[in-house]
Amino acid sequence: MPLPKSLRQPIRRASTSSNSSRRNVCRQCNNLDPRGYASTVYHAESKKGPITSLTLVIDALSLERNKLPNEGGCRFCGVLIQALDAFFDGWRGNRGRVTVDLKEKGGIIVGVEGDGWKGELVEIYAGSASRAPWPTLGIGHHIPLNSGSDDTFNFARRCIQDCLTNPKHVACKTARKALNGTPKRLLDVGRITAPIRLIDAQGKTFQYATLSHCWGTGPILTTTKSNWKKLSSNIPFDALPPLFQDAVIITRQLGLRYIWIDSLCIIQDSTRDWETESSKMGSIYESSYITISATGSSNGGTRCLLDRRKPIKIDYQNTTRREFALRARKTTDHLPDIKTVEPAKPMGPLMARAWALQEHVLSTRILHYTTTELLFECKTSYRCECSPTRKSYPTTPALIPKAIAKQSKDHHALYDAWQRIVELYTKRELTVQNDKLPALSGIASKIKEATGSSYLAGLWKEHLASDLLWSSTPTSAGGEIRVLDAYRAPSFSWASLNTPISYYSPDEDERSTFNSIIKLLSSAIALSGLNPLGTVFDGAMVVRGPCISAVLSSQPKDGNWEYTLLIKGTSAIRISHDCMLVRHDMTDNGSKELEHTVRRAAHGDILAAFKAPVLCLSVARYEGWLSGLVLGRSERINGAWERLGTFSVGMEGFGKAEEKDVRLV
Incomplete structure (x- = not known):
């Protein structure tokens, strides 16, 4: 009989140790012991009893001021200092924090806050199979000093x-x-x-x-x-x-x-x-x-x-001055969870x-x-030199095979896998910008083969509502995202921009309430090469759904630009914009009159505050909310609309929406 859910979750317990047993424990490093601390996590699912873990965040300046062990200082803090001195040049005097991850019978993982050490970690471990210097410290597996050994x-x-x-x-x-x-x-x-x-x-x-x-x-x-x-x-x-x-x-x-x-x-x-x-x-x-x-x-x-890099020896003596084999080596946060x-x-x-990415996913x-x-890694398991035991860990090559296996019970599984892959993919870099769709076409081929769905320049016809509702998530390093200099994909596709994107990820309860409220009337993707899932030179779709006219307002705020929908009878709605936006004045081909709209900002455009009309197309409804697209008139295709961003709003705000056929390009 499986354990109750409450017992399967990590639980936190306050220390029950008496004051006398804790009086020699360093308040700063807890003697590098994951047990007995206020925030110690006990993993109750262990077959051999509770296995503990603990994450400590230590002020670097406080740690640096620690006395040497022979001067009455904490010998465990001394272990941390030796490791930091060996692998983190310049940590002394740093006002950041030192993170120490402790796991019972495992190595001690140490990192330093700061851009100069981003992603760099050090593992402290027992270097001998003989008795470890203290009971909770693990013995590190030998890693050869040359990858060609x-x-x-x-x-x-x-x-x-x-x-x-x-x-x-x-x-x-x-x-x-x-x-x-x-x-x-x-x-x-x-x-x-x-x-x-x-x-x-x-x-x-x-x-x-x-x-x-x-x-x-x-x-x-x-x-x-x-x-x-x-x-x-x-x-x-x-x-x-x-x-x-x-x-x-x-x-x-x-x-x-x-x-x-x-x-x-x-x-x-x-x-x-x-x-x-x-x-x-x-x-x-x-x-x-x-x-x-x-x-x-x-x-x-x-x-x-x-x-x-060769591991270093760390000097350590216990209270009886017995020396132990203690080592530290460079590592990375690479293990599966x-x-x-x-x-x-x-x-x-x-x-x-x-x-x-697709080479990693498909191998x-x-x-x-x-x-x-x-x-x-393979499609079933994972091993590494520091953790060579054969186990069925989750792996990246297993992502699509597992989704295909679940497809008969959960028809969302493959599309969910696709969206997670796209989120990872859009964070990566391309040398040739026109490779955006070809570089993912191998994975797209696997999804198409398993689902039979039509591919619409990065979106799937049978999963259209969810796929349309991607959101741009530019990083702080990305600066102001703007439209590409040359056409690469229709505006409704994430491939039309260079920005990380994300999707709404509903849990099982939320998924049951998610309903598409659009109907795809037609679609056409024009390929520019021999790859049927690769480069495109044009694309469009016509969808029918609830639409309402609005005014989009742009205002600078805290060094960034904020875009807000103004709809009569509702409160202002902040949108998730795809990139920087500008007001655009264009001539309607029918009336020859000047018409105001909004478009994605190009390189060289001057950003300024504006108010201009846009169209809001509701795409999906869930739990009393509507999500949809904010659209501006297309200058390239007469009568068509181009995507500007997404919105979410309570359904009461869209009571006057009317069904319309909208051409997206």
Whole structure:
């Protein structure tokens, strides 16, 4: 019988220790013990009794003033100070905070607040299998000092072999191997004594690796119309960029003969070849034996087989002056979270690149080469060198297979997965801005195959209301978001802008009340290439739904711009604007009279306060609320409307709305 829900949740307990037993406990660091603190969390679901965790936030200046242990200072604070001095240059004198995450029988994870140390963490752990210096400290697994060591390659081979032979890895074994998704070319890395060369792989079956990597801005070896015959004969090892050399070494070490590298296996100055092969990328990565992810490399000139920073020894003596083996090493917050079903979070420059997301999502097996350790993911499980135990953790490659498996019971599962992927994707960077839709087309292909829905430049016909209600969430680093200089997608698509976006995520109770109140009358997406889910040069849809006219007001506030809907008989409604907006005066082709409207601001437009008429289209109703789109007249297409943002309002404010047919472009 499962535990009651109340017992499955982490609970907080106040310390029951007597004053006498706590008098030697440091109020600042709690002796680096997760137990017995006011905010200690007891995880009641543990089979071996309560396992505790604790997060401490310590003022950096207060910690710095701690006396040395031989001067009567806290020896546990001294452990933190030694780790901070070794890995966080400049932390002394910093007015920020030090975060200390403690977990019973685990390592101690330390971070420092500040942009200079963003994402940087240090793990403190017992360095010996003998008795730990205090009962709650865990023993750290050995991580080799070079990512090209025999130990690391053996770890990689074990992970792959376990995936291939484990009967529970059903999703990994059923990955699609369709011939129309196989690569046209492969790089034959042969044996050390044989030439490296491009081969024709079309229509044939090969066991191959794939490389996921950052191109960077520097020169990189590519295949072109003029050199592909030469590369088909012989590519000297020394002619390969350092990262490609490492990829060849890894491929050979794993017992493979072939590897697919996009810059070499696609003719880069052939539009037709690029469109054909890039449209197959999802299948190419899914069908590969292993994806080598150069996660920690910023470009082809940096290696992924490299030395790692050596752990440091930390001096520690207990009250009897016995010395213990205590270590500290650089780490990242990369482990999966089973409770929140969050997959592993590999850290490195590659994780900021848009193309790499679908390579990560669609690969069957991945080796992530980070600066600190090797991580392995497949469609079923996760392992890393610091946590090598085989467990069924949530993984990114498992996202779509799990959604497909749930689809029969929950028809929202795949669309929810798509929206979560789009949220992640829009935070990433593209070198070629017109790749916005092609770089996600492999994932779109999987969703289309499973649902049968029509694809509307980033939206799905069978999930239209929810997909239309995306919201722009510009970051502070993004500055003022404006419309692109060149057309890339219709305004109703998130692909029309360069901004992170988010969707409304209802819980199960809220989902039951979410109802679309629009009807799609027609839609048309004009493709500009061979990829049916790729680049578009035009798009439109006609929807019927409740509409009401309003005035949009723009005012500066706290250094930003605020946009508010003014509707007769209702209070002012603040909208979520897609980007900066400006008033626009245009001539109606029928009457030739000057008409006021609002449009997205372009680069060079001067922002100013304004009041101008707009149209509000209600899209969905849920729990007494309406959500919809704020629209301005299109200057490009006569009689059409372009999206400006979204709104949410109580239904009483839209009592006078009228059904209209609205053309969105």
